[in-house]
Amino acid sequence: MSKSIKEMGWDELVPGAALFSFDQVIDYTLAETNPEDRTYAETNSKNLYVGDWRVMKPVWNTELCIDCQNCWIYCPDSAVISRNKEIQGIDYDHCKGCGICVEVCPTNPKSLMMFNETEKNELALTKWPVKKEKGEK
């Protein structure tokens, strides 16, 4: 696809609104390539920014995280970045702010918490709650 889809007329679109993930034929070693090293097609959702859908954002606290990968597994948009089973942080270009990652985080206190979109992450990290005692809500 040389021309951007945004400049295409109706006659240039792929019939059936089929969208290709990659511009070229892929081989099976692709799974071992990190997402940032792959050449996604323009229409791949990787190339679309959805960060502005958010009102609240998840902030990740590396001090508390036990790398259980729950957030990575459950995030519906693959917006939690994990390498070799170690969480790296949140991909804020593709995170929609649904809060699922926070819900599934098992640590006490949680290693992920939702903050106002306008809050600075460094400041958010200073507001972290303390460990809850048994029976405490």
Add this chain to the structure above:
Amino acid sequence: MNSKQMELNKVEVWDGNTCNAQAFRQAAVDVLAAYPITPSTNTVETYASFHANGYVDGEIIMVESEHAAMSGCVGAGAAGGRVATATSSQGCALMVEVLYQCSGMRIPVVLCLVNRALAAPLNVNGDHSDMYLTRDAGWIQLDSFNAQEAYDLTLCSFKIGEHKDVRLPVISNQDGFLTSHTAQTVRPLSDKVAYDFVGDYLQVNAMLDFTNPVTHGVQTEHDWHFEHKAKQHAALMGSLFVVEEVFEEFEKISGRKYNLVESYKVEDADVVIVCLGTTYETAMIAVDAIREETGIKAGVLAPRLFRPFPLTQLASKLQNVKAIACMDRSAPGGTVGTLYNEVAGALFNTQARPILKNLVYGLGGRDIIVNELKEIFVSLNEEAKNGKLNGKIQTLHGVRGPELSFYEH
């Protein structure tokens, strides 16, 4: 084809459902979704017996509803298979949501629609309500008037829909019971000739191509939706020429000629009936009879293609006609019939401005017989002579009770 070939006689006695099933078998369908509904049940039943006896190579999927049947077809088609199914009436109504998915995704499924009335009241007999229901679903629609044509056109449907410039699903219509359950003589093609005609299915952007991952059925909002619909419409309008091409090729192997618009004695006619389905053949008899008995120059015309509607081809055949009765076999639902609208639309911007009336007839399988059609020709001829319509534009023809007419001119 790894399945057994079937030895067919030069002339077989088949009903319309058997014709569908035989066409599916000879086209070597990969996946057929089966959900029974009268009067199309026998299509998938007969096909299942071919499958059980080793004459079919593909899969039959038993589904839990017509919605699932069409969904299965869309999935199998997107994966890269040649797929088909059959339905009628309420089943068709349940499929409608997926019919739009199918055409929008440009998957060339073949659906044999055995036309039947829509409830309520419940009715299993034939009228064109289900055909009209699918009117704007973006499918190509062919209409056969007897069993032979059902066989021929279902075979053609695969070739038309799968054509690289078309890639759209096709509905092959036939009248419930009148065609689907009436055994008639049919001249089939041999398995080899039929399969060579349809050809191998050439999949495009198949989902099961793992080296070229593709997403089907994507979301498009205001930014692309219009363009995709435009592309779909262009393919549908352009398919007219592909249909003609396929009909020509079919004539070469079968000797049977099909046209975008079928007509009988329209060339010199003053008065013409425009209709769909089996009524065409009944009207041919009425045309001959009325011409012989009264000298009225009668003719009958039926679009072979309901979608895309052959507007110019139809208009050019009706340029010298003085009065036309457009016969709609579907409950009109608060306006003039669809066929009336189509014909009026086709003629309005041409020189011809004949008297045009709308007869709603034969609902729920009520017969239309030669004598009634003769009477219609006689009254059309009066109107042609007087140069004006006698009564209102729309009449419910043959309904019990006082005359029921609407739409003053």
